[in-house]
Amino acid sequence: MTYSDQELLAFLNGDLDGKRAAEIEQTMRVDRDLESRVMALDPVASPVREAMIALPGRHILKDLEKSAFVSDVSAGKSRQWLKLAAVLVLGAVMGGSAM
Amino acid sequence: MKPRSVRDLLPRSLPSIWRFALSLTGDVEMTNDLVQSTCLRAVEKADQFRSSGSFEGWCLQICRSIWLNELRSRASRQDKAFATLDVDQIPDLAPGIEHNLYAKEIISRVMALPDAQRSVVELVFVQQFTYSEAAVILDIPIGTVMSRLHASRKALKEFAGVTKREKRKEQ
Numbered sequence: 001m002t003y004s005d006q007e008l009l010a011f012l013n014g015d016l017d018g019k020r021a022a023e024i025e026q027t028m029r030v031d032r033d034l035e036s037r038v039m040a041l042d043p044v045a046s047p048v049r050e051a052m053i054a055l056p057g058r059h060i061l062k063d064l065e066k067s068a069f070v071s072d073v074s075a076g077k078s079r080q081w082l083k084l085a086a087v088l089v090l091g092a093v094m095g096g097s098a099m
Numbered sequence: 100m101k102p103r104s105v106r107d108l109l110p111r112s113l114p115s116i117w118r119f120a121l122s123l124t125g126d127v128e129m130t131n132d133l134v135q136s137t138c139l140r141a142v143e144k145a146d147q148f149r150s151s152g153s154f155e156g157w158c159l160q161i162c163r164s165i166w167l168n169e170l171r172s173r174a175s176r177q178d179k180a181f182a183t184l185d186v187d188q189i190p191d192l193a194p195g196i197e198h199n200l201y202a203k204e205i206i207s208r209v210m211a212l213p214d215a216q217r218s219v220v221e222l223v224f225v226q227q228f229t230y231s232e233a234a235v236i237l238d239i240p241i242g243t244v245m246s247r248l249h250a251s252r253k254a255l256k257e258f259a260g261v262t263k264r265e266k267r268k269e270q
Contacts, residue, residue, distance in 0.1 A: 013256070014249060025245055028230065035229055044252045045224040051205035052225045056117045060131070064113050067135055 001027055003034070008041050106146040109138050112155045115226055117158050122221040123166045123214065133169075137162040157226065159236045163218075208258055219247040221256075234245055 003024060010016045011024050028035045031082075039045065058062070113134065120133040140161050141148075148157050209220055222233040222245070230248075234241040 012252065014253065017105060025242070028245075029241055032229070035231075039223070039227070039229070042224070042252070047201075048205055048224045048255060049227070049264045051199075051202035052118060052209060054202060055121070055206070056114060060117065061113060064117065064131065064134055065110055068133070082116070083193060 100145050100148045102142045102145040115155050122217040136165050216247045216251040220251045
């Protein structure tokens with residue numbers, strides 16, 4: 001089944017009759033190319049994308065990059081400290097028993 | 100996948116995760132917290148990611164799951180609209196957008212959509228996931244994705260149409 005751009009635009013605008021619209025919707029579920037065509041024709045998608053893609057700003061991103069991994073890094077560091085402490089204690093115990 | 104690989108991939112996905120989180124929460128502070136939780140969870144669950152799938156899609160599924168749990172724990176699930184969030188409350192818009200009234204107006208209108216529509220708009224219009232991918236991320240039928248998009252389009256169309264005509268006049 002082929003659909004003209006005009007028909008697909010009418011579908012996107014909700015101007016197509018129910019039966020035909022349902023048919024396009026059904027076809028899109030199995031036809032990736034049709035889905036891509038519909039997405040590309042969508043008159044609202046592009047202005048929305050252009051506006052929204054600017055979010056988040058640089059400062060928010062920088063803060064996120066720092067904070068998103070802080071807990072992870074500090075958890076890693078504390079594990080390292082624990083390992084180090086365990087080695088020191090073990091060393092002290094072994095050293096003590098050798099004397 | 101190893102946690103280190105996930106940590107390497109995450110910075111590139113942060114903008115997408117942040118916008119999606121904003122579409123769920125409607126609040127900048129909650130968004131930042133949600134993004135942080137998502138990153139940590141992604142690192143913890145690194146071994147569950149299959150490299151055949153979309154990394155961003157996987158992160159967004161985690162993000163949504165954390166948000167739903169948060170909502171459940173607060174027992175405050177309401178279909179609140181974003182209307183309360185003023186674009187000017189987003190402290191740090193990307194360069195160029197501060198003075199771009201058109202972009203600000205569009206963001207405001209997207210924010211004013213009900214949250215169910217907002218997240219679909221973010222995934223399909225902005226992040227360009229296919230309808231079926233968006234359905235998987237949101238765990239809803241593809242028909243629901245389409246009907247939510249249709250409703251959003253109705254709400255956003257008038258403004259986008261008017262602005263396009265104005266732009267054409269200017270040229």
